[in-house]
Amino acid sequence: MDTIRLYFRSMKMLLRSHLQYPASFILQLCSQAVMLGGELLAVLLIIDRFDSLNQWSGGDLLFFFGVMSVTFYIMECFARGVTSFGPLVQKGTLDIFLLRPRGVLTQVICYQLDPRRLTAILVGVAAMVMGGRQSNVTWTALKALALAEAIVFGGLVVLGLFFIEAMFSVRSVKSIEVVNALTYGGRSACQYPIDIYPEPLKILFTAVAPFALTIHLPVSYILGKNLFGWPDAAAFLCPLAGGAFFLIMYVLLQFALRYYRSTGS
Amino acid sequence: MPYIHVEQLNKTFVLRKRREKGRLFREKTLVHALNDVSFDIGRGELVGYIGPNGAGKSTTVKILSGILTPESGDVTVGGMVPWKERKNHVRRIGVVFGQRMQLWWDVPILDSFNLLRDIYRIPEQDYQKRLRELTDALELGDLLRTPLRLMSLGQRMRSELCGSLLHRPEILFLDEPTIGLDAVSKLALRDFLRQENRQNGTTILLTTHDMEDIAALCPRVMVLGHGKKLYDGALPELLSRYDTLRVMTVRYGMDTPLPELPECCRAERDGDGYKITYAPAEIPTAQLLHILQAAGDIRELTAQPQNVDHLIAAMYRELDL
Amino acid sequence: MIKSYFSAFRMRWKMETQYRGAALGGILCQIFFGLILVALYRALYAGRPQTLPLSAVVSYVWIQQCCFRIVTSAESGILDSVMTGQIAYELCRPLNLYGYYFVRDMAYKIVGCGMRAFPMLVFAILLPEGWGISAPASLPGFVLMLLALFLGLLCACALDNICMAATMKTLDNRGVASMLNLLALSLSGNILPLTLFPDSWQKVITLLPYAQMLDAPIRLYTGEWAVAAAPRVLLVQGVWAVLLIAFGAFLWRQNLRRVIVQGG
Incomplete structure (x- = not known):
């Protein structure tokens, strides 16, 4: 509870620090919206030209895009900080964090919360609402639960990917681009339903970075379609895999941090 | 048992050289940052810690503050092993790096202090009292609403010091606190440290290259070189040896x-x-x-x-x- | 003068070769993105084939990925030097600053691109039919594409320099720069190939400066624009290059007249 309070206090302070340069901050808020807006436009233009993709209608695609964006940018906003372990090690800021009676992870995340991403989340929500309307989704309690699960567990997968980046960045800042492929590539790829991809990509995003299980299954359920032909219960059980993925990455990151503490920089 | 007890402390770093052409693996060299270093520091002592660059001073400080784990040796600080109980240990210590800021750059320092209050879980009443004490002693009262980036170097250092002492640490590690400061700021800083040491019984370990700091503040000096302790005693005695x-x-x-x-x-x-x-x-x-x-x-x-x-x-x- | 321009290239070359690991990471990343995009367009085409053949879109994607560096904005080092006031040192040097930064940016793009494009092209050629890059539509088309690529590079560097001048003016490297960067990414076809934009939009978009950087050369390569249309394409590119360079140089002269040196 106390940690969450610290989280919000930090957010408030970072906001204040951004507001020291109000014009720049507003521009950055806009640019975040424009950035995701550009991608949204791409989806809309694709729908305009191609109408549908396999079994998915235009509205479905928008909805997929919206859920993925909301999930991703919530994490980007609240937890992107973990991937900056490398620069923090270099600048020695990590030492300062270790000198405080709080978890290092908490502090690193608090240090780099990113309030600018809020507008991107809003664009994602807009896409979700638009897509839901076009696909005539009738909301039920179960569908709301599925959506919540998608966002929470999908978010945990994103966080797990961030953790991988963090581990890499402790070792060397330059190697991070490879992992970036998985994080941003995962987002780009999985804003479209998984069944359009060839086997290797399907396996990658099901068994390794399980976006298909955490986001695509529950979203298909919401849209009234069946992704893999599994029973409906799968839409509620499979997202839990995201929790497992997160836990594994969390443990690995803890090991990496212990390694840092015994080797120094 | 003395307050800080260090016995036979060893720490080795593995240095990886750049891979040379034609070699499959990078060459590794071992650097003994600390080599059987032992010392005791009593509660409330003010100790200067000197040595040339790379002698192992900051490694010692890092180990004492729980950031680094040593290879071998016993270290207890106030009955705790620093790296084993990091969170409990760091609650009692304050660290100031002369070249590294822990306060936030763009916000008024008061906001930084408030966040530190939350990080250290300092009760509100305590916090207000301590903040008043420190801002008076460090003459920061008028600067509380000023962001760090708009301050002079001396003001920044005073703010840093204030931030590191808010939680009433029992031990204060100072790493080159006077680097780059002008003469007036230096003198003021020394006065403050002396006062903090006397009034609150704060144990202070001062790492510096500025011998004037040591001469003015520390009754006891330890000299470190090549990871070994070379001298431990009063400064005048040390000087007379080489004088x-x-x-x-x-x-x-x-x-x-x-x-x-x-x-x-x-x-x-x-x-x-x-x-x-x-x-x-x-x-x-x-x-x-x-x-x-x-x-x-x-x-x-x-x-x-x-x-x-x-x-x-x-x-x-x-x-x- | 010319010598210092050469040294900008040499320095960039040294830097890039030093970070081979990063380049390799970048290549893998770009290939991964390319594969995802190709998979997406293949699936889309399977549902509803278009007049433009799939192979052209796939080639578009691969060239785009190979030359990604041309579109992204200037190396952060230059912007940083503007922000931190480092530029004060550069001002002390007997150089035409606009030219100097232009060449530095060009070195960044050419060297960075060259190192990454070659292995990626090899990969894209080795991919199975329908996944990899196809041969250029015609030999003259290929030669014209190289020419267009050079003009596109000039446009890209000129745009970067305008962006830098704006940064210098506002002393804010995040707001303005990121906004312009986004504009570049969408309008250069990086998010969605411009050839897949609605046909009516394309009439306008292909005339904008952003389309000159990569879109025009790629279309000459895939043959979407016939060799016969090449003079018009190259003319548009050339006009933009001249206009953008002139505008950028003008902005720089303005800026330097009232030198603001930040920091210090």
Whole structure:
């Protein structure tokens, strides 16, 4: 509870620090919206030209895009900080964090919360609402639960990917681009339903970075379609895999941090 | 049991060299940052910790503050092993790095302090009282609403110090706190540290290259070189060991030639006077003075010990550091 | 003068070769993105084939990925030097600053691109039919594409320099720069190939400066623009290059007249 309070206090302070340069901050808020807006436009233009993709209608695609964006940018906003372990090690800021009676992870995340991403989340929500309307989704309690699960567990997968980046960045800042492929590539790829991809990509995003299980299954359920032909219960059980993925990455990151503490920089 | 107890501390770093062409693996070299270092520090002591760059000073501080885990050796600080109980341990320590800021750059320092209050879970009443104490002593009252980036170096250092002391640490580690400060700020900072040490009984370990800091503040110095402890004791005693040469300048009223001096003295002309370098061990100062006085009317005479920095440099040289 | 321009290239070359690991990471990343995009367009085409053949879109994607560096904005080092006031040192040097930064940016793009494009092209050629890059539509088309690529590079560097001048003016490297960067990414076809934009939009978009950087050369390569249309394409590119360079140089002269040196 106390940690969450610290989280919000930090957010408030970072906001204040951004507001020291109000014009720049507003521009950055806009640019975040424009950035995701550009991608949204791409989806809309694709729908305009191609109408549908396999079994998915235009509205479905928008909805997929919206859920993925909301999930991703919530994490980007609240937890992107973990991937900056490398620069923090270099600048020695990590030492300062270790000198405080709080978890290092908490502090690193608090240090780099990113309030600018809020507008991107809003664009994602807009896409979700638009897509839901076009696909005539009738909301039920179960569908709301599925959506919540998608966002929470999908978010945990994103966080797990961030953790991988963090581990890499402790070792060397330059190697991070490879992992970036998985994080941003995962987002780009999985804003479209998984069944359009060839086997290797399907396996990658099901068994390794399980976006298909955490986001695509529950979203298909919401849209009234069946992704893999599994029973409906799968839409509620499979997202839990995201929790497992997160836990594994969390443990690995803890090991990496212990390694840092015994080797120094 | 002394407050800080360090025994046979060892820490080795593996340095990876750049891979050379034609080699499959990078060469590794081991660097012994600390080599069987032992010392005890009592509660409320003010200890200076000196040594050339790379001697292992910051490694020691990092281990004492729980950031690094050593290979072997016993360390207890107030009954705790720092790296085993990091969170509990760091609650009691404060660290100031001269070249590294822990406060946030763009926001008023008061906001930074408030966040530190939350991080250290300082009760509100305590916090307000302590903040008032510190802002008074450090003259930060008018600056609380100023962001760090708009402050002078001296103001920044005072703010950092305030931030590190808010949670009333029992031990304060200072790493080159006076680096880059002007003379006035330095003196003020030293006064503050002395006061903090006396009033609150804060144990202070001061790492620095500025010998004036040590001379002014620390009754006890430890010298580290190549990962080994070379000296532990009072500064004057250390200096007297290496203080082999002294300089005396003398100027006579009229054009009096310099008298015949014993062989162990070296004299050179310095403006319209003479500069004499001698070793008190070979010729007592009083005897030299006597010879000089006998030669004629002395208009001006100054005797000065060699600069402290020179002495330390001489010492490092002698110890081949 | 010319010598200092050469040294900008040499320095960039040294830097890039030093970070081979990063380049390799970048290549893998770009290939991964390329594969995802190709998979997406293949699936889309399977549902509803278009007049433009799939192979052209796939080639578009691969060239785009290979030359990604051309579109992204200037190396952060230059912007940083503007922000931190480092530029004060550069001002002390007997150089035409606009030219100097232009060449530095060009070195960044050419060297960075060259190192990454070659292995990626090899990969894209080795991919199975329908996944990899196809041969250029015609030999003259290929030669014209190289020419267009050079003009596109000039446009890209000129745009970067305008962006830098704006940064210098506002002393804010995040707001303005990121906004312009986004504009570049969408309008240069990086998010969605411009050839897949609605046909009516394309009439306008292909005339904008952003389309000159990569879109025009790629279309000459895939043959979407016939050799016969090449003079018009190259003319549009050339006009933009001249206009953008002139505008950028003008902005720089303005800026330098009232030198603001930040920091210090």
